[in-house]
Amino acid sequence: MPNRNARRSLLGLALTLLVIVVCLNLAWWQWQRAGEKREWLADQAxxxxxxxxxxxxxxxxxxxxHRPVQVRGELDNRRSVLLDNRTYQGVAGYFLLTPLRTDQGRWVLINRGWLPRGADRARLPEVPRVDGPVTLTGNVYRPSAQTFVLKDTPLPENQWPLRVQKVDFAAIGHRLGVELAPFEIRVAPDQPLGDAAALPRPWQDVTTVMSPQRHQAYALQWLGLAVAALIMYLIARLRGRRRHQPDA
Incomplete structure (x- = not known):
């Protein structure tokens, strides 16, 4: 029995130390992430x-x-791209990206804003036209390469507007027959495009990513778990000693 109790005590100690080490490492990692995120936010701002x-x-x-860019050119109204699964104020819809050919002959996708999907998913929304040369200002946005989609499907043939689950600039450029810039330009929220009414532009501000304070909160949570594990171990040890003490 003493040997069994000793083995249990050592096992409990080992598990407690393991939990504490893991929690402390995670706390330190989150604290470091807070500093990195603070620097990143300052740089993006x-x-x-x-x-x-x-x-x-x-x-x-x-x-x-996120760098501001100004371009001048003409939008290709015939061949827009609809980025699926974008919600605005709780309503499902698309981000409307239209190719623009600049005066210098470059091509870039212009994210014009949000369009509602409508009741019938099989029916694509009508794309508002913008005719003639336009000069617009917006911010560069390059989606994460780790964008999650339910499945990677090839781009549909002979369908415009082109409905996609994620923006693959090389694939879309190939379908357009042009070389696209490897990013989109998100039009400034208050800027009109031609005579068309401005679409809602609920762009993700750089401050809406996980904040440094959130990382710090997670670090404190992991630290708290490490302290809790130590306290629970000490309480268990104290109770075990009392249980095995001979009665006076």
């Missing part, structure tokens, strides 16, 4: 406040994400 650059300049940048 500085980019968003910078003066707009040309599309050619944005293409030369190593990290153009």
């Amino acid at each position: 500085a980019k968003a406040r910078a003066a707009p650059v040309s599309l050619e300049r944005a293409l030369d940048l190593d990290d153009p994400q």
